[in-house]
Amino acid sequence: MNLVLNTLGAGVDSETIRALLPGKDVEIIDTFDMKIAHCVGCNQCWLRTPGICAIKDDYETIVKKMVGADGLWIVSGTRFGFLDYKGKRLMDRILPMLNIYIKWCDGWMRHELRYHALNIGVLYQGAGDRAMLEDWCKRTAANIGGHSLGAIPLDESSPQTDGRKAGKPILPGPAGHLVIINGSPRVQKFSNTDKIIHSFAKGLEEAGIAWELYNLADRGKWDSTREAILSHERILIALPLYVECVPGLMLEFLETLPSERKAPGQLAFLLHGGMSEGNEFRLCERFLQSLTSQLGYSYGGTLVRGGSFLIRTSKEEARARMVAPYAKMGRLFAKKGDFLSPEAARFTGPEQFPWLMRKIASPFLKKVNREFDEFAANWGCTRPLNDKPYLK
Numbered sequence: 001m002n003l004v005l006n007t008l009g010a011g012v013d014s015e016t017i018r019a020l021l022p023g024k025d026v027e028i029i030d031t032f033d034m035k036i037a038h039c040v041g042c043n044q045c046w047l048r049t050p051g052i053c054a055i056k057d058d059y060e061t062i063v064k065k066m067v068g069a070d071g072l073w074i075v076s077g078t079r080f081g082f083l084d085y086k087g088k089r090l091m092d093r094i095l096p097m098l099n100i101y102i103k104w105c106d107g108w109m110r111h112e113l114r115y116h117a118l119n120i121g122v123l124y125q126g127a128g129d130r131a132m133l134e135d136w137c138k139r140t141a142a143n144i145g146g147h148s149l150g151a152i153p154l155d156e157s158s159p160q161t162d163g164r165k166a167g168k169p170i171l172p173g174p175a176g177h178l179v180i181i182n183g184s185p186r187v188q189k190f191s192n193t194d195k196i197i198h199s200f201a202k203g204l205e206e207a208g209i210a211w212e213l214y215n216l217a218d219r220g221k222w223d224s225t226r227e228a229i230l231s232h233e234r235i236l237i238a239l240p241l242y243v244e245c246v247p248g249l250m251l252e253f254l255e256t257l258p259s260e261r262k263a264p265g266q267l268a269f270l271l272h273g274g275m276s277e278g279n280e281f282r283l284c285e286r287f288l289q290s291l292t293s294q295l296g297y298s299y300g301g302t303l304v305r306g307g308s309f310l311i312r313t314s315k316e317e318a319r320a321r322m323v324a325p326y327a328k329m330g331r332l333f334a335k336k337g338d339f340l341s342p343e344a345a346r347f348t349g350p351e352q353f354p355w356l357m358r359k360i361a362s363p364f365l366k367k368v369n370r371e372f373d374e375f376a377a378n379w380g381c382t383r384p385l386n387d388k389p390y391l392k
């Protein structure tokens, strides 16, 4: 069965959807009026109540349907060439379909499937970047054991992408002041991005650079966050990778920015995530670069580094060790004013772990998985972490 989640409501009729998916056993759910919040990365669905999301809204109905489906289609509007936040938000909530254990799969580090593989497709409205959306379907489907069903425009006459505007360049060289945005939906206290930012900022401070921080998880402060972005020249957005791209919450915030920047401005990004291989981040990096020009900024590069998932679950000392290298990158950014240098590129590490390294790292993965069990037990979890609550 193919489950189709229609975020457009009356914006598209079910006949149009069915016509684009001929011969497929299809069940359409209209999510337009459903109450669906953003994933906030609380990890309860992995570590406290395995397979059950802590957010009690209409998404639980969707997860239960997914357990009986083998294909999932998202019907979505587009912004910045990608899914809009309503479409992306649906995918960010998919975590209960996986469990926290990590393993090697076809040469890549992946989470285990909680139930079964799901194939993923997108039906999109408006100016989507089809190649990017197709790539995103492939990558997202691979994470959940399936294959891509493709990215299909609802209207073939739609433009391929939003209009691109070249950003007005700022003067190159060191930054005097930096506005830093934490793009994570997780509350600041528990956010890995926050710990990374503070280490990075140590490097900035050593070089005499002033900085101020805003957290998108703090929705009540979005007005002042936007004001800070619009009134400063240099902006750094630090964000965790969420289902192969930007978190839905950050997309929602970005959609509130004016579509044209009047004064020159530079956007740079610090992108990190759970998996360790650089390749994991390349689609999101591509999106961030294209986003920058669509917002009318010049691009200050993206610093990419994986392996951040364990920051939260590690003890104080190990945590400090994990974030320490970012201080050096803070000093580098202070000196260069961007992440476009070869040193910043080297910070990522390998694009994919070679075979021998994967073999050597296998006992380490087992150890990490045991540590997840311990962490969960301390959190009061009483079920196995690979539990299948909706199959009972």
Ligand SMILES: Cc1cc2nc3c(=O)[nH]c(=O)nc-3n(C[C@H](O)[C@H](O)[C@H](O)COP(=O)(O)O)c2cc1C
Residues within 6 Å of the ligand: 039, 040, 041, 042, 092, 093, 095, 184, 185, 186, 190, 191, 192, 193, 194, 240, 241, 242, 243, 244, 245, 272, 273, 274, 275, 276, 280, 306, 308, 309, 310, 312
């Ligand atoms: C909904 C969700 C989706 C995620 N998707 C990915 C992903 O596609 N690839 C990855 O490497 N890490 C992924 N992660 C892991 C986060 O990027 C990682 O845990 C990060 O350290 C979280 O930072 P934060 O605590 O500041 O939110 C995901 C986490 C969540 C909650």
